[in-house]
Amino acid sequence: MEETDDQLVNTVLETYMTLTRGLLRSVAPQWLQLDLTMAQMRVLFVLLHKGPSSIGTLAEALRIGLPTASHLVERLVRAGLVARTEDPKDRRYTLARLTSWGEELMERLHQTRLDQLRGWLLLLSQEELTALHRGLQGLARVSHASQPCCEQQRD
Secondary structure, three states, X not given: OOOOHHHHHHHHHHXXXXXXXXXXXXXXXXXXXXXXXXXXXXXXXXXXXXXXXXXXXXXXXXOOOHHHHHHHHHHHHHOOOEEEEEOOOOOOOEEEEEOHHHHHHHHHHHHHHHHHHHHHHHOOOHXXXXXXXXXXXXXXXXXXXXXXXXXXXXX
């Protein structure tokens, strides 16, 4: 009996979650060596993706209060991962940005995941790799054509 579209989508999602857990296990040793809280890591991710940001922008992106965002940034500044700089558009404001060490840390964590994934891909047969490539191209196509689910829900 052939799976329905819904069943197949659920199977694909389960497989994706298995893959994600495997990738998390592969980077866990590196993450566990970091002396950072999850909240601090979230700040680093926002700065990585948004670039230099005001405390207000960080607070809004993380859905936390200004004092909490300011405290998180201060801890990351003391750790050498974030620097405060003057906003070139308005000198009354300061921006938080990743330092070179902060950028290197985020790149190293990203590269570890990519290296693990590359190793797994090299173990696939040519047929499996070709099918995966075709599927990922389709997924990339529809991802570029639609809004993220979070933005759709807000409208």
